[in-house]
Amino acid sequence: MSDPHSQRLDWYRQMLLIRAFEDTVQRLFMNGRIEGTTHLCQGQEAVSVGAIAAMDPLDVQTNTYRGHGEALALGMDPAVAMAELMGRSTGGSKGLGGSMHLIDTSKGNIGANAIVGAGLPIAVGAAMAFKLRGDPNAALTFVGDGATNIGTFHEAMNMAAVWKAPVVFIVVNNLYGEYSPLRMTTPIDDLARRAEPYGMPGVIVDGQDVDAVHAATSEALARARSGDGPSLLEMKTYRYRGHSRSDPAKYRPDGELDAWQERDPILLLGRRLIEDGAMTDDEQTAMREAVQAQVDAAIEQAEAAPYLTLEEAGSYVYAD
Amino acid sequence: MSDPHSQRLDWYRQMLLIRAFEDTVQRLFMNGRIEGTTHLCQGQEAVSVGAIAAMDPLDVQTNTYRGHGEALALGMDPAVAMAELMGRSTGGSKGLGGSMHLIDTSKGNIGANAIVGAGLPIAVGAAMAFKLRGDPNAALTFVGDGATNIGTFHEAMNMAAVWKAPVVFIVVNNLYGEYSPLRMTTPIDDLARRAEPYGMPGVIVDGQDVDAVHAATSEALARARSGDGPSLLEMKTYRYRGHSRSDPAKYRPDGELDAWQERDPILLLGRRLIEDGAMTDDEQTAMREAVQAQVDAAIEQAEAAPYLTLEEAGSYVYAD
C-alpha cells in the first residue's frame, strides 16, 4: 500500500463497495428481505475511507448505528456484514446486533453504538489504556453533528483533553440530525468551534475529498501518538438518503441533494484517478461491477446461513 | 434602593450576614448542633450578592448545595435558613431538605441542587417559560467550575443558546472541585472560553469585587431580556473553607488562602465605602455585630422549633 496510486485505487474500490452495499441494503429493506431499520451512509464514503486509511493496524475506533461505511473500510467481509443485517449466526455479531452494530474486533472496530454519543467515552477509554500501557496506538471515534449536543460528547472531549489521550474525534457533519437541520438544534454552523473549550485543535475538513480526509486524520493521529493530545476534525459532508429506512427526507430544501451529489466523493476521486492516469474509465466500470458482484454474493451467502437458537444467544451475555 | 450608596450599604450588610451565617454554621456543625454535612461559601459573598442584586423581583435563579449565600442574598430569613439546616418544621423546606437545599420560591429561589450540574437545565426551562409566555423576566443559574465538566452543563448551554433563552450562567470559579484543583480535571484556566461553542458571550469577572459582579450580571440580564440570548459569566473567586464539613483542605498550596484573603470581598467593599464617605469604621463594626446578633437569634428560634412527623413528611411527596 506504500505506492500512493495503489492506495488510492483501493480507496476508490472501498468507496464503491460501501456505495454498492448501502444501495443494495436499501433495496433489501424496502422489499422486506431485511427487517427492522437501517441508517445508510451514501455520500459519506470519503469520511469513512479516508479517516480509516490513516489508522495503524493496532489502532481502534468506535462509530455509530450509521457505521456500515467504517465497518467495510476497516475490511469487514461484506458477507459477514450482510449476514449480521439479516440476523444470521454467520454475522459479525452472530445476528444479535443487526444493522446498528457492525462490530469486528479483529479489524479494530470495537463498537458501533445505537445510543447517540455513547461511543465517544469508549474511544477515550481505549486511548487511555494505550497511553497507560505505553502502546504506540491511538483511537478514532466517529460521531454525528447532532451528537455534539449531548452531554457525553462534552464529557469525552474534556477527559480526552485533560488527560491528553491519544484519540481523534471525527465529527461527521452531514447537516441533519434525524429530521432536524443543524441550526434547529445547534447555535453554530462550524462544529470545529466545539474544540475551543478544551484547548483542543478543531479543524474543518472537506468530507467529500478522501485525500483531504486522509491527510487531516493522519496529522491528527500523529499528534495524538506524539503525546500532544486529541483533536476534533469536522468533516463537512451529506447523507443522500433519509435518516433511516422509514424517512423519505421530505424536510430537505429542493436542490440541496443535487448540489451535494455534484461533489460526490466517488465522482471526485474517480476523476482525479483518471487525470493522474492511475485508472481508466473502463477500469472504474469494471471495479464497480466487481464490488456489486461481491455484494450480491454476500446476500446469497447470508440468506443461506442459519440463525442461532435463543439458548445460544443467551451464552453471549456473560463471560463467566 | 435607587440611591447607589444605600444599595451598596445593603450589599455590605448582606455580605456580612452571609459571612456571619457561614462562620456560625461551621461552628454548629463542628460541635454537633447541626448534623450531616455542609458546603460553606466564605470568600464568595460578592458573587452571591452582586449577581442577585442585578435580578428583577420576578426573576428566578437556581443554585447548588453551596447555596447559603444566594439564599440569604435573595432575602431568605436567616432564622428560616437556620431552621432548615437543623431539620425543623419552620425551615424553608420544613427540614426535609437541609443545608444543600435552601429554597424559597417567594424570593425567586426555585432550587438548590445537590446533583452537580442539575440546576442548569432547570434555569433554562424557567427562562423558556418566560419567553413562551412573553414575560419580561430572566433566570440566573449558579454553577461551580467543576460542574462545567459534566454533560448537563453542555446540554443546558446549547439549548439556551439555540433557543435564545433569557438565562445567565454564573460560573463560580473558586479554583477547586472538591479536592481537585481546576487544572486536574479541566484543560483550561479561563472557563469563559466555554461559551464559544454556543456562540454565546463569555466574560471573565472579578468575583471579589461586588460592584464588578453586579455590573456584569446586570448587563448580561439586560441582554437576555432584550431577546439576544444567554451569557456565561466566569466569576474568579475562592472558597476559604474546605469543600465540605469533613474537608480540612490540606491539598491547597501554602499562602494561597492568605493571598485571596487580602482581596476579601467584604474588605474591598468596606474600604470603598469608607473612601466614598458612605460609612464609617464604627458603623461597619456596628453592622457586623448586628448581623451576628441576627444569626444568634436565628439559632435560638430554630432550636426551639419542632420537627415534622414522618407522616407529615409523606404529605409533601405528591401534590395529587
Next chain:
Amino acid sequence: MSTLTEQQAETVAEPTEMTYRDAVNLALDESLADDPAVVFLGEDVANAGGVFKTNTGLAEKHGDRVINTPICENGFTGVALGMSVVGMRPIVEFMFADFMPSAGDAIVNQLPKYRFMSGGALSVPVTLRVISGGGGRFGTQHSATGESWFMAQPGLRVAAAATPGAAYELLKAAVRSDDPVIVHEHKLLYTRKGPVRRGAVAEIGRAAIERQGDDVTIVATMLMVDRALQAARMLETEGISAEVVDLRWIRPLDVGTVAASVGRTGRLVVAEEQWHDAGWGATLISRLVMQGVYLASRPRAVSLPDDVLIPFSPPLEDAAIPTAERIADAVRDSLRS
C-alpha cells in the same frame, strides 16, 4: 383527581373508533388546545409528525408550544422541570424508552424529589411520553419497555397504555396531574384500533378488567394485554375461562383490583414484556402474598427469558418476547397443580 372525574362525568362523549396512534395524537392536541400552559417538547416532535407519526399537525396548530429539542435527554427533561415549577405543564417525548437512562438523574433525583425538597412549595406537572417495547427488530439498545425501571421511586407515577382508549385517557390524566407522570406507549400498538371516549380522564392507580373470567386471572400491560386476550380466546375453546386485567398503572399499583380478581379465580399469571426481576410482576405477587390473598396454585410469570438480552435477529426476538401461546401454557400449567 375527584374534580377531574366529576368534570369527566359531564363531558365524556360517545366512544369513537380510532387507532392507538390517533388516540395519542388526539390527547396531545386536546391537551395543548385546552390549556395554554401545556407545552410539548422532544427530539423532532415538531418535524414530519414525529418519528412515530404521533404528532401530526400539532406543530402547525400549536406553534411555539411544540418544541424540537437537541439530542440531550437529561437536559431537556430538566428543562421541562424548570418550565413546570414556574407554571407550565410540559409533555416530554422519549423517542425510545431506552433513552430514559440517559435522563436518569432528571428522572430519579429531580422530577420526583423536587417538590419534597421544597417542602411542598413547588409542583412538578411534567408528563413523560415514552415510546417503548420490542418486536420491531430495533436491537438490544432500542427495544426495552422500561416500564418498571422507576416504579420504586416515590414522587413519580408510571402508566402504560394497552389500548387506544387507555392511551388517550392515561395521557389526559398525566397532563392534568400536578405530579410527574411517565406514560408508556408501545410502538407495536400504534396501528391497533379501538374505542376512545373523548373527554374521559383515567383515574390514577385504577386497573381495568379487559375481559371477565372465572378460572384464572392474567395481569398484563401494553402489548401483553393483547396477547393475554388472544390466550384467553384460545383457552376458551378448551373450556378455560380467563380474566384479563390491564394493569394500566405500575405506580401506584392497583393491588386491590388484582386481589379481588384473584379472590374470585384463585389463580394468577402475570404476562410481562420485561425480565421478572425487580418488575411489577414480582412486586404484585409479593404484595398479594404478603396480604395473604388465597391462591389455589402457585402464581406463574411469563416474562423475558432470565439472563438473555433482546436480540436483533428476528426469530430470536420473537422467541424472547412472551407470546399468547406461552401465556396460555402458563395458564394451563397453573390449572394442573
Next chain:
Amino acid sequence: MSTLTEQQAETVAEPTEMTYRDAVNLALDESLADDPAVVFLGEDVANAGGVFKTNTGLAEKHGDRVINTPICENGFTGVALGMSVVGMRPIVEFMFADFMPSAGDAIVNQLPKYRFMSGGALSVPVTLRVISGGGGRFGTQHSATGESWFMAQPGLRVAAAATPGAAYELLKAAVRSDDPVIVHEHKLLYTRKGPVRRGAVAEIGRAAIERQGDDVTIVATMLMVDRALQAARMLETEGISAEVVDLRWIRPLDVGTVAASVGRTGRLVVAEEQWHDAGWGATLISRLVMQGVYLASRPRAVSLPDDVLIPFSPPLEDAAIPTAERIADAVRDSLRS
C-alpha cells in the same frame, strides 16, 4: 468462578480483624498490585485518600493507575468500558449511589450489552464500587442504596457488602470477573470491624448465613444485616430463634440458599433499606412463592415507608430507615399468624 475458588483454597490466609474501610482499601490495593491491567478511577480517588478515605495510599503506591476524573459519571463509566475492551480491568468509584442515574446509559445500555452486541467477541471486566445508603443526614439526593436499581438487567452482576469480610471478598470477585459487576458499600459501615480472610474471593451468586436459627429467616443486605442481627439477639431473649441471611448478591439472586433456610424455618422476613416496590425483597418473595416453597405464615417486608422520600431531618431519617426494633416486630408478627 471455579478456578478462583480452587485458587482461593490454596491461598486463603487466617482471618485478621479490620474495619470495613480497611477491607475495601486492602482489596483495592491487592487488586492493583496483583494485576497491572487493573486501574482505579473516579472523582478524587487519588486525592487525600478519597472522600470516604477508602483509598488511602493507593495513588502513592500505584501511581498513574489511580486516576482522578472530572465530574462526569456517564463519561468516566464509558471510559472504563473502553479501557476494558482493550484489556484493562477498571474499577470505578461512585462517590454516592445517587450518582448512578447520571451514568444511567453507561450502566443500562453499554456495560451489560456490549459483549452481547459483539456476539461474545468482547469482554467487559469493569467493577463499579458504589458508596450507598442513608442515615448520614445527606438528604434525599445523597442517601439511596440503589441496590436494586439494576437488578433486572441481564449482563450485570450486583453485590452488596454487609461486613468487612464481604467488602473484601466481593470486591476481589468483582475485579476478577470478566463481566461488569456493581459492588455496593454502605457509608455507615466503614468503621465496623470484622474478620477478613486475605486471599479469599467471593463466589458469585452465593449468599451467606450470618446467624443460624430455627423459627424464622431474615434476609437482608448491608446495614440491614447488622440490624437484623441486633433484632435476632433481641428476639433470642424472647425465646425466638432467627436465622439471618446476608444476601450478598442481588444479581444473581441466591434463591436456593433462602429457599433452603425458609424450608427449615417456615417463615420469612426481608429487611431492606429501599422501597419494597421493584426491589430484591419483592423479587425474592415472588420467586420463592412461584417455586412453591412452603411458608407457615405470610412473608413480611420491613422496607422504607411507601410513598415517602428520605428526609434530611435527623429524627425523620431515623424514622424512615428500618431499625432492629421494626425488624423484630415483623418477626413477632410473622410468628403470631
